[in-house]
């Protein structure tokens with residue numbers, strides 16, 4: 001990576017503003033998955049050990065510039081304190097006199113967490129005054145929020161224009177792994193793209209046709225491709241506006257000599273619940289009043305074989321409605337194949353990461369990104385504003 005990291009600068013005794021992504025899932029105020037907090041520990045511990053005064057900032061949810069009590073960072077701060085095994089102070093404001101007083105009171109090795117930065121309307125609008133206010137709290141900016149690196153907000157991008165700005169260790173790891181995978185991939189390189197919306201994944205599919213050797217398509221977005229080939233897809237998910245482009249992708253893959261895999265059989269259901277009736281059908285005989293909900297056993301076998309014979313696998317998006325047990329087999333088979341293969345496996349965050357966790361296979365993957373949207377944009381080849389703004393080496 002050509003950006004400076006926290007390892008390249010002197011942090012001892014400095015006040016360091018660290019943007020983290022503590023946007024963790026909550027249920028009734030309790031954190032249901034603390035991965036994102038755990039993944040920032042190397043950077044936070046590094047700074048503590050070097051004697052920095054650590055000021056952490058994060059967003060949580062989308063409060064749209066207003067204070068929403070359910071989205072305060074209190075549970076994340078409690079969890080962080082447990083994980084660090086030391087007290088962590090929390091501010092109840094984003095900026096202002098009370099925050100300044102708490103920063104002034106920090107000793108070397110202390111940790112303070114600001115309130116949810118999205119409570120301030122200037123965060124998402126990348127307001128210059130808010131960015132300056134953040135910068136005035138510290139001597140150095142460290143961006144460790146890979147999950148929010150695709151956002152140009154005051155605490156991810158704006159602040160970097162006012163004080164020295166470097167990446168954190170998680171950010172560095174994410175960019176290294178994803179960058180290596182995309183710039184110098186081991187081959188055969190297989191890209192698996194699933195999930196529900198073609199619109200969200202169209203750019204990544206296009207890019208993968210160019211750089212991968214095998215492109216595997218699954219999940220709700222497969223049906224737009226099948227329909228584009230003239231197949232009956234019943235009541236399955238369809239994006240009518242993407243039919244032509246989908247057909248173009250199949251053609252493009254053929255011209256570039258890439259293997260483009262669509263499901264050959266699927267599980268159809270007459271409803272969207274665990275008690276629905278289901279059938280396994282070939283993709284050219286989907287009944288008109290049924291809905292495709294998972295890939296079928298033949299597809300699972302073909303996909304697993306491709307994954308097995310790869311050297312690099314990048315996976316983004318489930319193969320079916322994996323949240324409902326009877327429709328989870330396709331996603332489970334792909335997760336299992338990723339766990340079993342000798343290939344280097346990268347999971348692009350979001351629902352695929354949740355699926356790997358659900359099947360207890362997460363620790364068998366080589367890298368699970370902490371960013372869903374961010375890793376997608378990175379894989380599409382887009383620049384991430386939170387990264388561009390950091391100082392070059």
Ligand SMILES: Nc1ncnc2c1ncn2[C@@H]1O[C@H](COP(=O)(O)OP(=O)(O)O)[C@@H](O)[C@H]1O
Nearest residue numbers: 195196197219220292293317320321350351352
């Ligand atoms: N055949 C399908 N029909 C409807 N929804 C599907 C189908 N396959 C997968 N899904 C849904 O897609 C959702 C994930 O889509 P998406 O957000 O695009 O993936 P990711 O979060 O991995 O990027 C899951 O909630 C899953 O239930």
Ligand SMILES: O=C(OP(=O)(O)O)[C@H](O)COP(=O)(O)O
Nearest residue numbers: 021023147148349371372373374
């Ligand atoms: O959870 C996040 O996005 P992700 O689910 O795409 O990984 C990030 O914290 C970014 O959040 P945002 O999409 O509200 O800007």
